[in-house]
Amino acid sequence: MAMLKTLDKKELKEIIQSGNINLLIGSGCSKPYLSTLTDIEKRMDDDETREGAQKDYYRIIRQSKSIIDEAREADATQKDKLLNVRKNYEDFVKFWTEAMFSRYLSIVNKQVNVFTTNFDMFYEDACERQNVPYNDGFAGQLRPIFNVANFNKIQKYKSLQFDNTSDIPVFNIVKLHGSLSWKTIDGDILHSDGSHISDDLDSKEGEEFSSAYNSQLSVINPNIGKHLSTVLNRTYAAMLRKFALELEKENSVLFIIGNSLADDHIRDLLYGVMETNPTLVVVYISYSPYKEAPTEKDKEESVNLYNLVEDEARRPNFYIVADMDGNKMPFDKTTDFLKTILPRIRPEPIEKELMSDENADN
DSSP states (O other), rough: OOOOOOOOHHHHHHHHHHEEEEEEEEEGGGTTSOOOOTTTTHHTTSTTTTHHHHOOOOOHHHHGGGGGGGGGOOOOOHHHHHHHHHHHHHHHHHHHHHHTTTOOOTTTOOOOEEEEOOOOOOHHOOOHTTTTOOOSEEEEEEEEEGGGGGOOOOHHHHHHHOOOOEEEEEEEEETBBBBBTTTEETTTEOOOOSSSTTGGGGGGOOOHHHHHHHHOOOOOSSSSSSSOOHHHHHHHHHHHHHHHHHHHTEEEEEEEESSSOOOHHHHHHHHHHHHHOOOOOEEOOOSOOOOOOHHHHHHHHHHHHHHHHOOOOTTTTEEEESSSSSSSOOOOHHHHHHHHSOOOOOOOOOHHHHHHHHHHHH
């Protein structure tokens, strides 16, 4: 069996300081508030179980409305979970914002590309609560319309006195599988607060349910075939191209968190770029612990990790970070680990940091 390759903290710090940062975020980051449906692909590809699977998927999407309107969540236990997950995202956003501010190479941009298969709005919510700029692909105020080309924009801060400019750390949040905030009308994807999705969709049956489901939800169904509308198909393909192009850049790094790489489209695309771009570094942060001499039970319980270890051995630029002491590494523990690499916590809001940069010019 292949052994785990390691990166020490000094190497990880250098990667974060000088690389083009990309993150691949999965549904594991939104647990335990939003559950993961492990058998959803199989059920959606079966005619007999498709409607039940789609209703389960819809219920999670409906539940995710509470992220931006917590008054919707009436269950006290669930609200505690929501608030805990929200804090996890906020801490994660704080870390990467600080990491971008602390870069010592001025030629390296301060953008973080966040590619996610999640439809929920935890990341956008965290950025707004932390007053951190982000780009979700929409442009316009009265009628925001989504376009993948909008992710190519860079935000800068201009000094009032000396006309000096500096990059503002920005998160490009690329929703690979669509979003609660997407509403498709006449060939355009418009921004929504989620109110376009009705709360009683799961009470419908048959064709009535299927029609409402397909018209209201602008998300990629998690089935193997991923049958898409024309608009979503074009957008999905464009976002996958964006994913590949960012990874093809020299000295790019991809951190994979809360994502099992179970999506064949994304995994095959990633592995293809890893073969053609030797400067790309991929760091998979595992939820499951790693054992050098795992039992069959260990392999069964963490089958995804040990399969990836075999993949890692065949790819020199693929690294797995996993706990070696038998402890799991959920989202909050992942951020705690990252903080040990760059321990300084940004003490002031972005505006104060930018003003301090301006004062330094005087």
